[in-house]
Amino acid sequence: MPEPGSRRRRYRFGPFELDPADGGLYRDATRVRLQDLPFRLLLLLVERPGEVVPRDELQRQLWPADTFVEFDNSLSVAIRKVREALRDEAEAPRYLETVPRRGYRFLAPVVVVATRAAEGEPSAVGPAPAATGPAGHRFRHLGWAAALLVVASAAIAYYYGLRAGHPPPATSKGAVAHVRRAVALLGFRNLGGRPEDDWLSAALSEMLSTELAAGGELRLVPGEDVARARSELPLADEDTLGRSTLQRLRNDPGADLVVLGSYTPLTGKEGRRLRLDMRVQDTAAGETVGEDSLTGDPGDLVQLVSEAGARLRAALGVRPLSVRGAAVVRASLPSNPTALRFYAEGRARLRAFDLAGARDSLLKAVAADPAHPLVHAALSEAWEHLGYEPRALAEARRARELSQGLPEVERLLIDGQYREAARDWPGAVAAYRSLFALFPDDLDYGLRLASVQRRLDPEGARLTLAALHRLAPPTGDDPRIDMTEASTWINQDLAKAGAALERAIARGRALGAPLLLARAYGIRCQTASGDTPLAQVVEACESSRQAFAAAGDRNNAARTLNDFAGVYYQQGDVVRAEAMWRDAAREFREVGDVEGLAAADNNLGDACLLQGNLAEAKTFLDEALPSYQAIGDKDGIARVLSDLGDTLRESGDLGAATIVYQQARATAQEIRDQSVVAIALTGLGGVALDQGNLRSARRSYEEALALRHGVGERQSSAETEVALARIAIEEGRPASAEAALRRCREQFRRERQVDDELAATTVLVEDLLAQGRTAEAQGELAHLRPLADRTHDLLHRLQALLASSRLNGETSRLDQAQRDASLALRAAERHGLAGEALEARLALAELAGRRDPASASRQQILALERIARSKGFGRIADEASAAHVRVGLVTLSPAADPGEHSVH
Numbered sequence: 046m047p048e049p050g051s052r053r054r055r056y057r058f059g060p061f062e063l064d065p066a067d068g069g070l071y072r073d074a075t076r077v078r079l080q081d082l083p084f085r086l087l088l089l090l091v092e093r094p095g096e097v098v099p100r101d102e103l104q105r106q107l108w109p110a111d112t113f114v115e116f117d118n119s120l121s122v123a124i125r126k127v128r129e130a131l132r133d134e135a136e137a138p139r140y141l142e143t144v145p146r147r148g149y150r151f152l153a154p155v156v157v158v159a160t161r162a163a164e165g166e167p168s169a170v171g172p173a174p175a176a177t178g179p180a181g182h183r184f185r186h187l188g189w190a191a192a193l194l195v196v197a198s199a200a201i202a203y204y205y206g207l208r209a210g211h212p213p214p215a216t217s218k219g220a221v222a223h224v225r226r227a228v229a230l231l232g233f234r235n236l237g238g239r240p241e242d243d244w245l246s247a248a249l250s251e252m253l254s255t256e257l258a259a260g261g262e263l264r265l266v267p268g269e270d271v272a273r274a275r276s277e278l279p280l281a282d283e284d285t286l287g288r289s290t291l292q293r294l295r296n297d298p299g300a301d302l303v304v305l306g307s308y309t310p311l312t313g314k315e316g317r318r319l320r321l322d323m324r325v326q327d328t329a330a331g332e333t334v335g336e337d338s339l340t341g342d343p344g345d346l347v348q349l350v351s352e353a354g355a356r357l358r359a360a361l362g363v364r365p366l367s368v369r370g371a372a373v374v375r376a377s378l379p380s381n382p383t384a385l386r387f388y389a390e391g392r393a394r395l396r397a398f399d400l401a402g403a404r405d406s407l408l409k410a411v412a413a414d415p416a417h418p419l420v421h422a423a424l425s426e427a428w429e430h431l432g433y434e435p436r437a438l439a440e441a442r443r444a445r446e447l448s449q450g451l452p453e454v455e456r457l458l459i460d461g462q463y464r465e466a467a468r469d470w471p472g473a474v475a476a477y478r479s480l481f482a483l484f485p486d487d488l489d490y491g492l493r494l495a496s497v498q499r500r501l502d503p504e505g506a507r508l509t510l511a512a513l514h515r516l517a518p519p520t521g522d523d524p525r526i527d528m529t530e531a532s533t534w535i536n537q538d539l540a541k542a543g544a545a546l547e548r549a550i551a552r553g554r555a556l557g558a559p560l561l562l563a564r565a566y567g568i569r570c571q572t573a574s575g576d577t578p579l580a581q582v583v584e585a586c587e588s589s590r591q592a593f594a595a596a597g598d599r600n601n602a603a604r605t606l607n608d609f610a611g612v613y614y615q616q617g618d619v620v621r622a623e624a625m626w627r628d629a630a631r632e633f634r635e636v637g638d639v640e641g642l643a644a645a646d647n648n649l650g651d652a653c654l655l656q657g658n659l660a661e662a663k664t665f666l667d668e669a670l671p672s673y674q675a676i677g678d679k680d681g682i683a684r685v686l687s688d689l690g691d692t693l694r695e696s697g698d699l700g701a702a703t704i705v706y707q708q709a710r711a712t713a714q715e716i717r718d719q720s721v722v723a724i725a726l727t728g729l730g731g732v733a734l735d736q737g738n739l740r741s742a743r744r745s746y747e748e749a750l751a752l753r754h755g756v757g758e759r760q761s762s763a764e765t766e767v768a769l770a771r772i773a774i775e776e777g778r779p780a781s782a783e784a785a786l787r788r789c790r791e792q793f794r795r796e797r798q799v800d801d802e803l804a805a806t807t808v809l810v811e812d813l814l815a816q817g818r819t820a821e822a823q824g825e826l827a828h829l830r831p832l833a834d835r836t837h838d839l840l841h842r843l844q845a846l847l848a849s850s851r852l853n854g855e856t857s858r859l860d861q862a863q864r865d866a867s868l869a870l871r872a873a874e875r876h877g878l879a880g881e882a883l884e885a886r887l888a889l890a891e892l893a894g895r896r897d898p899a900s901a902s903r904q905q906i907l908a909l910e911r912i913a914r915s916k917g918f919g920r921i922a923d924e925a926s927a928a929h930v931r932v933g934l935v936t937l938s939p940a941a942d943p944g945e946h947s948v949h
Contacts, residue, residue, distance in 0.1 A: 054157055055157075056088075056091045056092070056155050056156070056157055057155065057156045057157075058091065058094075058140070058151075058153040058154060058155045058156070059139075059140070059153055060072050061077075061131065063087065063088060063091055065088055068081070068084055070084065070087070070130060077130050078130070079126065079127070079130045080126065082107065082119075082123050083123045083126040083127045083130065085106075085107060086103065086107060086120075086123045086124070086127060087127045087130075087131075089103065089106055089107075090141065090149060090150070090151040091151055091155055093151065093501070094151045094152075094153070094154070094155040094536075094537070095150065095151070095152075095536030095537055096150060096151075096500070096536060097144045097147045097148050097149070097150045098148045098149055098150070099147060099148040099468070100120070100147075100148045100149075100717065101468070102148070102468065102470075103120065103148065103149070104120070105469075107120075107123075121755060124141065124143075124149070127141060128140075128141055135754050135755065135756075135757045136754055136757075136759065136762065137759070138152060138757055139152065139153060140152055140153050141757070142757050143755070143756035143757025143758060144757075145720030145721075145756060145758050145761070149757075157504075224264075224486040224516065224517055224520075225261075225262060225263055225264040225484075225486055226263055226264065226301040226302060226361075227263075227264045227265075227266055227299055227300050227301045227302070227520075228257055228263050228264070228265055228266065228300065228301070228302045228303070228304060228361075229265075229266040229270075229271050229274070229294060229298060229300035229302070229303045229304070230250045230253055230254050230257075230265070230266075230268075230271065230303075230304045230305075231271060231275065231303050231304065231305040232246050232247075232249075232250050232271075232275070232305065233245070233246045233249050233250065233305070233306050233307055233308050233321070234246070234306075234307040234308075235307070235308065236307045236308065236309040237308075237309050237310045239310070242308075242310055244386050244389055244390050245308055245319075245343075245346075246308070246393075247389040247390060247392060247393035248346065248385055248386060248389035249308065249321070249346075249350065250268070250389075251268070251378075251388070251389050251392060252346065252347070252350040252354075252378055252385075253304070253350055253353060253354055253357070254268065255374055255377050255378060256350060256351065256353070256354025256355075256357075256358075256366075256374055257304075257354060257357060257358065257363075258454075259366055259370050259371075259373065259374045259452070260363070260364065260366060260370060261454075261483075261484065262363045262364065263361070263363060264484070264486060264487055266298050266299065266300050267298075267489050268392065268396060269396055270298035270489075271298060272393075272396035272397065273298070273396075273558070273560050273596070274293075274294060274297055274298045276560075276596055276597060277297075277557060277558055277559060277560070277596070278290065278293050278294070278557075285324060285326070285333065286303065286305070286326055287331075288331035291303065291326060291327075291328040291331050292328065292331070293557075294328050295328035295329060295519065296519045296556055297519065297523075297556040297557075297558055299488070299519050299520045299523065300328055301327070301328060301329065302325055302326065302327060302328065302334070302361070303325070303326050303328060304323060304324070304325050304357065305323075305324055305326075306321065306322045306323040306324050307321075307322050308320065308321050308322070309322075310343065311340070317342075317343055317344070318340050318341065318342065318343065319340065319341055319342070319343040319346075319349065320338060320339075320340045321338065321339055321340070321341070321349065321353055322336075322337075322338040323335075323336060323337050323338065323353060323356075323357065324336040325357065325360055325361065334360065334361075335357070335360030335361070337353075337356045337357075337360065339352060339353060339356070344382065346382070346385065347375060347378065347380070351371065351374070351375075354366075354374075373451075373452050376450050376451065377419065377451055377452060377455060378419075379410065379413075379414045379417045379419070379420060380414070381413050381414040381417075383409075383410075383413040383414075384410045384411075384413035384414030384417060384420060385410075386410075387406045387407065387409040387410035387413060388406075388407065388410040388414075388417075388419070388420050388423065390406040391403045391404075391406035391407035391410060391423055391424070391427065392423055394406060395423070395426060395427060395430070397597070398597055398598045398599060398600060398601075398636075399636075400427060400430050400431050400600060400636055400637055400638065401431070401636065401637030403423075403427045404424070404427040404428065404431060404637070407420065407423050407424040407427055408424065410423075410424075411424055416447060417447065418443075418444040418445070418446075418447035418448040418451060418455075418459060419444070419451075419455070419459075421440045421441070421443045421444035421447065422440070422441065422444035422458075422459050422462055424440045425437045425438075425439075425440035425441040425444060425462065425466065426462075428440060429466065430600070430638070431637055431638055431639055431640070432638055432639045432640020432641060432643070432676050433639065433640075433675070433676045433677075434466070434640075434676060434677065434678075435676070435677040437466050438463075438466040438467060441459075441462050441463040441466040441467075442463055442466075442467075444459045444462070444463065445459050445460055445463040448460070453483070454480065454483065454484075457476050457477075457479050457480045457483075458476075458480065460472070460476040461473050461476035461477045461480070461493060461497075464476055464497075465497065470497055470500045470501050471501065473497040474494065474497050474498055474501060474502075477490060477493045477494035477497060478494055480493070480494070481493075481494045481509070485512065486516060486520075488513060488516065488520050488523055488525075488526075491509055491510075491512065491513045492513070492525055492526070492529055494506075494509050495507075495509040495510050495513075495529050495533075496529055496532070499529070499532055499533045503533040503534070503537065506529070506530075506533045507530060507533050510526050510529055510530050510533075513526045514526055522552060523552075524548075524549040524550075524552040524553040524556070524558070524561045524565065525549075525561065525564075527545045527546070527548040527549035527552065527565075528545070528546070528549045528561075528564055528565050528568060530545040531543075531545035531546045531549065531565075531568055532568065535568075535572050539572075542572070543569075546565055546568055546569055549561070549565040550562060550565045550566070553565055559592040559595050559596045560592065560593070560596040560598065562588070562589075562592045563588075563589050563590075563592030563593040563596060563598070563601065563602075563605075564589075565589075566585045566586075566588040566589035566592060567585075567586075567589035567593075567601075567605055569585035569589075570582065570585040570586035570589050570605065570608060570609065570612075571608055573585065573612075579612075579616060582612055583609075583612065586605060586608070586609035586612060587609070589605045590602050590605040590606050590609060593605060599632055599635070599636050600632070600633070600636045600638050600641065602632065603628075603629045603632035603633050603636070603638070603641055603645075604629075604638075604641055606625055606628060606629040606632070607625075607626065607629045607641065607644060607645055607648070609625060610622040610623075610625035610626045610629065610648065611648075613625065614648075614652065617799065617835060617836065617837065619652050619655060619656060619837040620837070622648075622652060623649060623652040623653070626645050626648045626649045626652065627645075627649065629641070629645045630642055630645035630646055630649065633645055639672050639675055639676055640672075640676055640678070642668075642669075642672055643669045643672035643673045643676070643678070643681055644669075644681075646665045646666070646668045646669035646672065647665070647666065647669040647673075647681065647684070647685055647688070649662075649665040650662045650663075650664075650665035650666035650669060650685070650688055651688060653665060654688060654691060654692060654695075655837055655838050655839070656837050656839055657695075657839030657840065657872070657876035657878060658876065659692050659695055659696050659876065659877050659878070660877070662688070662692050663689065663692045666685050666688050666689050666692065667689075669681070669685050670682065670685045670686070670689070673685060679712055679713075679715060679716045679718075680713075680716060680718060680721065682712050683709045683710075683712040683713040683716075683718065683721045683724075683725070684709075684721060684724070686705050686706075686708050686709035686712060686725075687705075687706065687709040687721065687724045687725050687728055689705050690702045690703075690705040690706040690709060690725070690728045691728060693705060694728065694731060694732055694735070694880075695840065695877075695878050695879070695880070696877050696878070696879055697877075697879025697880065697916055697918075699732050699735055699736060699916070699917040699918070700917065702728065702732050703729065703732050706725045706728040706729045706732065707725070707729070709721065709724070709725040709728070710722055710725035710726065710729070713725060719752045719755060719756050720752070720753070720756055720758060720761075722749075722752055723748075723749040723750075723752040723753050723756075723758075723761065723765075724749075724761075726745045726746070726748050726749035726752070727745070727746065727749045727764075727765060727768065729745045730742045730743075730744075730745030730746040730749065730768060731768070733745060734768075734771070734772065734775070734920060735880055735917070735918050735919070735920055735921075736917055736918070736919045736920065737918075737919025737920040737922065737923050738919065739772055739775055739776055742772055743769065743772050743776075746765055746768050746769050746772065747769070749765050750762060750765040750766065750769065753765060759792070760792075760793075760796065760798065760801070763788075763789040763792050763793065763801070763805075764789075764801055764804075766785050766786075766789050767785075767786065767789050767801070767804055767805050767808055769782070769785075770782035770783075770785055770786050770808050770812065771808050771811070774808070774811055774812055774815050775920065779811075779812045779813075779815035779816045780816055782808075782812055783809070783812055783813070783816075786805055786808055786809045786812060787809065789801075789805050790802055790805035790806055790809065793805055799832060799835045799836050800836050800838045800841055802832055803829065803832040803833060803836060803838070803841045803842070803845060804841050804844070806825060806828050806829055806832060806845075807829065807841065807844050807845045807848045809825055810822050810825045810826055810829070810848045810849075810852060811848050811851070813825060814848075814851060814852055814855060819852065819855055819856055822852050823852065823856065826848075826849055826852055829845045829848070829849065832845075833845050833846075839872065839876060839878075840878065840881070842872075843869045843872055843873055843878065843881045843885075844881070846865045846866070846868055846869040847865070847866065847869050847881070847884055847885060847888060849861075849862075849865045850862045850863075850865035850866040850869065850885075850888050850892075851888065853865065854888070854891070854892055854895070859892055859895065859896060862888070862892055863889065863892050866885050866888040866889045866892065867885075867889065869881060869884075869885040869888075870882060870885035870886060870889065873885055879916065879918075880918060880921065883909065883912070883913050883916075883918055883921045884921060884924075886909055887906065887909050887921065887924060887925055887928060890902045890905040890906045890909060890928070891906065891928045891931065891932060893905070894906070894928075894931075894932030895932065898932065902932055903929055903932050906925050906928050906929045906932065907925075907929060909921075909925045910922045910925035910926055910929070913925060
């Protein structure tokens, strides 16, 4: 039971109310029967309205690790029971939507009502409007590496609220009670000038940061923020900074004190020595508050830095480290000099966006000191940025296993990193909450907490962010607080998300911080709704890309370009999208981002496939496949295999296409991805249709349709219904398909899916023609040309041309019929589309026979039948056989109607 005075939450949506306390679902105050497992599933979704809850997360939350069930079947049953209780439909969901490849999303607006357990006082916690988005995304979308993510979540606030003994990190008014001084280590110049000694700058900074952070009396500005500030504020090669520069560093990254200096390798009677000069400056007063120099053995950097740290602590009035504290600091750093060198180099390269170089250095560091946790943690970060999620998880797990001897703060950071890599959001929240409770004045810890909280509890994340905003300026005005707040409103309130982004952009401009601006504009680029004017979306995407590029972050510039290309792709500008994806792929290849390269190659393959450029599409897809295999992305593997099946089928290699589609289905089944299984089944159905095996084609399409209905895919379900309508026409039952075709076409029109609308209209023309309703078919033919003019989908355009040719032939418009078929043949042969080329040649031969029954057309048709059958195109061979008979019986109509229609 909740404790007296604590808040009890209930969730209202539509006529329903969900009460976690008594396990009840109520409709208009009447209890609705719902078993325990479906109830818990519904609660998980309702607590996170608008968010896609992944299937693997549902499995972890609903079934303990030692529970042995058939997960797919059990989850499907629970989803069905929830829909029955809510009187919802998978095909037209009002509450529960299946998101292909990902999971499930609760659609309806939710109002969270809190009542005091004792008094029963209601209070509206806040609405959570459901999210909508454009249908039919075909391109592979990428988030950023080492940047804020933008998928918002909703609340599990009761369970993940502040626990007893963990007081709120800020007072109810004003700033945090005690704010420690923030110190930024700006690095040390190599006065000796030898490149082989450059690594010492990064090593000295890493080691001194650890020294000064020990004991918790000082707040160290994260190295990433220091690197960003240095890139945005080029510093002169001096050991003293001017007042204006110090003020800039006070505003961003919020440093009260800066430490900088130089080192000089020396050679003398005592052998090799290293001189270290240090200076501490106050950013507010613009004064030097301390300076010192010392000389030590470069072979014992730990001792040298320990002495330097002791002197700096004394100059800053910080208590000296105890013997135990000093031992803990030593344990935090690799003791092996080789490992230390490569670890420092790897960290510096990560901050400089040299991801491949960072990985290589850190692999050497691990080889030199395989038992050090921080080395594994840094390598995990490098693998993650390069897209190797399984390797990143393995390194994060190893770091966690080795972290027991580290200070509490570093243990918690490593635990949080591991939990994030494992997608264990509750565990990540717990780790970062503990950090933030220890140091509530630390912006970095607060942002880490809020960024994972938003996946479970956007309201709690906003409370954390409000505490950060109450920190004294400039920390409390940091643009990243507003950016993270924007991410908590996505899928809940776009107006509030937009307002938070505007604040972030304004503050980023005031600071002159291009990287922060890049991230803010990037969120706007990625989350623009379908109603956002194209010019605004383009401006946001281009601003983000340019800002990342200006900051030297080529990888995130390329990731933004990948998603920017998707904007044009969805607008139908495939040519421009293709050019941008080519640029993105080149960048990904140079920086070593395998995940980004796989996505760009996949997108390029799809763009080429859409335009009928089969050879080029296959080249890109062949390049994407090993990249996905390298990073263990089975979803990507299955989708690329399905795309490769499409290229093989369209080029006429039906046997090879069947094998590849089967491989795609098996891969998708391994990860229980019913959406991709349905894609592979659709490909297999298309092959069976080409082969003339209507029974097998119908079986594959019906199985795909059932899967798509089961996962709530509206658009792809309608696409499959159009394919089944084509089967019905081939089976001689065109009348049974007409209603479904009209319904699907109207759905595509509403959703502005031009390619699908064109395909449905083409099949409808064929359907009406098969029913003998030529006048109505002619009326529909008038709709085909404007649709065909709006799409780059060559296959659908050729199918529309062939339908136009058949209709014009049936209505004795033979000249126009011949022009349509000739256009289709030239395009099909130029692009290597085997099936469409055979159909066009058959149409031309039959038209020639109708013009002159004495011509050689019957022999041409017989030859086409033999060719089609030898290539496995049984359906076209059967059509040729029927055409051979028709040509023998034809009586040519005397004149052609001048009112001809056509599709170009």
